[in-house]
Amino acid sequence: MPPELCDPRSADDERNMIRRAVEVLAEGRLVAFPTETVYGIAADARLESAVARLLQVKGRRPGQPLALAVRGLAAAWDFCPDVSPVGQRLARRCWPGPLTLVLDGSHPDGHLARLPPSVQQAVAPAGLIGLRVPDHRFLLEALQRLPGPLALTSANRSGQADAVSADEVLEALGDDVDLVVADGRCRYAQPSSVVRIQGREMEVLRSGVLSETALQRFASLIVLVVCTGNTCRSPMAQALLQQRLAQALGCAIEDLADAGIMVISAGVAARSGAAASPPAIEAMQARGLDLAQHESRPLSDVLVRFADAILTMTHSHREAILSQWPEAADKTRLVCLDGRDIDDPIGGDVAEYESCARQIDAHLSGWLARLALDSLPVIKKSS
Numbered sequence: 001m002p003p004e005l006c007d008p009r010s011a012d013d014e015r016n017m018i019r020r021a022v023e024v025l026a027e028g029r030l031v032a033f034p035t036e037t038v039y040g041i042a043a044d045a046r047l048e049s050a051v052a053r054l055l056q057v058k059g060r061r062p063g064q065p066l067a068l069a070v071r072g073l074a075a076a077w078d079f080c081p082d083v084s085p086v087g088q089r090l091a092r093r094c095w096p097g098p099l100t101l102v103l104d105g106s107h108p109d110g111h112l113a114r115l116p117p118s119v120q121q122a123v124a125p126a127g128l129i130g131l132r133v134p135d136h137r138f139l140l141e142a143l144q145r146l147p148g149p150l151a152l153t154s155a156n157r158s159g160q161a162d163a164v165s166a167d168e169v170l171e172a173l174g175d176d177v178d179l180v181v182a183d184g185r186c187r188y189a190q191p192s193s194v195v196r197i198q199g200r201e202m203e204v205l206r207s208g209v210l211s212e213t214a215l216q217r218f219a220s221l222i223v224l225v226v227c228t229g230n231t232c233r234s235p236m237a238q239a240l241l242q243q244r245l246a247q248a249l250g251c252a253i254e255d256l257a258d259a260g261i262m263v264i265s266a267g268v269a270a271r272s273g274a275a276a277s278p279p280a281i282e283a284m285q286a287r288g289l290d291l292a293q294h295e296s297r298p299l300s301d302v303l304v305r306f307a308d309a310i311l312t313m314t315h316s317h318r319e320a321i322l323s324q325w326p327e328a329a330d331k332t333r334l335v336c337l338d339g340r341d342i343d344d345p346i347g348g349d350v351a352e353y354e355s356c357a358r359q360i361d362a363h364l365s366g367w368l369a370r371l372a373l374d375s376l377p378v379i380k381k382s383s
Contacts (some may be wrong), residue, residue, distance in 0.1 A: 002175060005166070007182040008138070018141045020021045021181055025146065029178035030054055032155045032169045033142070035134040036187045037098045037167045037209060039155040039161040041177060042069065042139075045123070046148045048116040054151055057121060057176040059158040066123050067100055067130040071143040076131045078111045080104060081147075085308075085375040086219050087197035092178035093218045093306055094343040096135035100186060102196040103127035115148075123151060124374075132192060138181050159240035164189040171352065203380040212379065221261045224307035225335070226317050230267030230296035232346050233313045233356060235276045237335060238265040239289040248368055260376030264307075266299040269318045277346065282354040304328050309371060313343040337366045 004024075008015040020331065021031050021244075025042065028050040032041045041057070043050035045068060068075050071146050073091055077083060080103040083091070088099055103110040105124045113128060123129055132152060134140065143150065143366045155163045156172045163169040166182035193208035193214055202219055204212050215258055223241065227234035242263050246253045256262065274296040281291045297303075304310065310332040312318040335342055342360055344350040 001145050002168065002381035003173075003177045004172075004179045006179060006180060009182075011369070014138075017181065018138060021138070021142050021179060022145045024179045025050075025142070025150070028053075030057065030176070031142075032163075032166075032173070032177050032180040033136065033139040034181060034183040034186060035133075035139060035375075036137045036167070037134070037190060037192045038164050038186055039166070039167075040069075040134070040139075040152045040317065041155040041173065042150040042152045043144065044148065045115055045119055045151045049116045051116075051119045051122050051151045054153065057157075057173065058153050060153070060159070063125050064158075065125055065128075065130060066151045066153050067132045069134055069139065071140065071148040072133055074095075075149065076090065076101075076133065078350060079129060079131060081107050081109050083242065084197060084199050085221075086200055086202055086377045087220070088194065089214070089308065089377075090197070090202070090219050090359075091133075094210070095133035096140060098135070098192040100130045100132045100192045100194045100217075102194060102205065104198075114378040129198070130194065136183070138183065142301065155184070162191060165209070188250065196381075199379040200375060200378045202377050203382055205370070205382065212312050214378060218260070219260065219378055221372065222258065222307050222309075223261070223263045223371065224310045225263065225265045226268060226299060226302055226310060226321065227265075227313040227342075228267050228269050228317070228344065229346075230265055230270035230298075231274050231277050232280050233293075233342055233344065233360065234290055235291050235294045235296075235359050236280050236284060237311070237313070237364065238263050238358045239284050239291060240287070240357065241364050241367070243287070243289060244361075244364055244368060245339045245373075248373065260378070261371075263371070264303065265302060266303055267295045268317055270277055270298045271295045272297055277353075279345070279348065279350045282350050283357050286355050287352065287357070301325070307331065309333070309367075311335045311367070313344075316341075335360060335367075336363050338363075 043054040163188045188339040193210040194206040196203040231373045276291040276294040
C-alpha cells in the first residue's frame with residue numbers, strides 16, 4: 001500500500017506527527033525523515049526484522065554499513081566510550097550537524113553489544129561504527145522519544161541519486177517505505193561528511209557538506225584568552241601564546257591553524273571591532289608581533305562551547321564566565337599559574353604595557369605543557 005505522508009505544513013500538531021512516526025518505527029516499519037543533508041530512511045536499531053528490511057529496501061551489499069543516528073553526545077559515547085580528543089572536539093563542535101563519525105565500536109563497555117547480532121553486523125561489520133546526530137527537529141524529537149538509536153541511511157536505492165525532498169523519496173522508494181515525514185527541500189541538499197577517527201588521525205572518507213579544511217579546523221585545539229575589553233591584555237596574550245606555540249611546533253604563526261591549534265581572544269565586556277590600544281600595539285612590535293589588524297570581539301556562547309581551554313586575566317573574569325557558563329568551570333583557568341591577577345594597563349604608558357606583557361609571557365611558558373599538544377589532529381589521506 002502507498003506510504004503514509006506526514007506534512008507539518010498541514011498537520012494540526014507537529015507533536016502528533018512525531019508521535020505517529022515513533023509508533024511506526026516501534027512497530028518495526030520504515031520511516032523516511034528529512035535531515036539537514038538529505039532525506040534518510042530509518043529503522044529501529046533494536047529490531048532485527050526492521051533493520052533487515054531496511055537493508056533489503058536499500059539494496060545495500062554486505063560489508064557496507066548503515067549509520068546509527070543517536071540523540072546526542074552522551075548517547076554517542078555510550079557506543080564508543082574511549083573516543084580520542086580529536087573525535088570529541090569534532091563531535092562537540094559539529095553535532096547536531098552534517099557529520100558522521102566513524103569510530104571503534106569494539107569497546108567492551110560499548111552499547112553496540114546490546115544490539116541484536118544481525119544489527120551489529122549491519123552497522124559495524126568491521127568493528128567500526130558510524131555515528132550521526134542529525135540537525136533536524138523532527139528526527140531529533142523522534143530520537144528523544146525512542147529508547148535506542150535508529151539505523152539510518154539515505155532514502156534512495158544504492159547507486160541512485162540522493163533524495164532531497166519528500167517527492168524524490170516517494171519516487172525512489174515508492175511503497176517500500178511505510179511513512180514519509182515531509183518538510184520541503186533539505187537545507188544543504190548534499191550528504192554528510194564522513195570522518196574516520198583513530199587517535200590523533202582523522203581520515204575524511206567523504207567530504208560532503210564540510211570540506212577537509214573545515215573539518216581540520218573543527219578538530220583543532222582551541223585556546224580562548226579573555227580579558228575585559230579585548231583591546232589590551234588578551235590581544236597581547238593571544239599574540240604571545242601564538243609566538244610560543246609556533247616556536248614549540250616549529251612553524252610560522254600564520255601556520256598554526258594548519259598545525260591543528262588556534263588561539264582566540266575575547267572580552268567579557270567587549271564591543272565588536274575595536275582596535276588594539278596603541279601602547280599594546282607598540283609593546284608587541286618590540287617583540288616582533290603585529291596587533292595592528294586586531295579587532296575586538298565579545299565573549300559568546302559559541303566561543304565558550306568550542307574552546308578547549310579558557311585563560312582569564314583575573315579572578316573576576318573567570319567568575320563572570322562561570323556565572324553565565326557554569327559548565328565551563330573545568331576548562332577555565334587564570335593565566336597566572338600562581339593565582340594572581342594580571343592588572344589592567346589601560347591608561348598607562350608603553351612601559352606599563354611592556355611590564356604587563358612580560359608578566360603574561362612568563363606564565364604562558366608554563367601553559368605549553370598543559371595544552372595537550374600531543375592531541376593535535378593529523379589528516380590521514382585516503383588510499
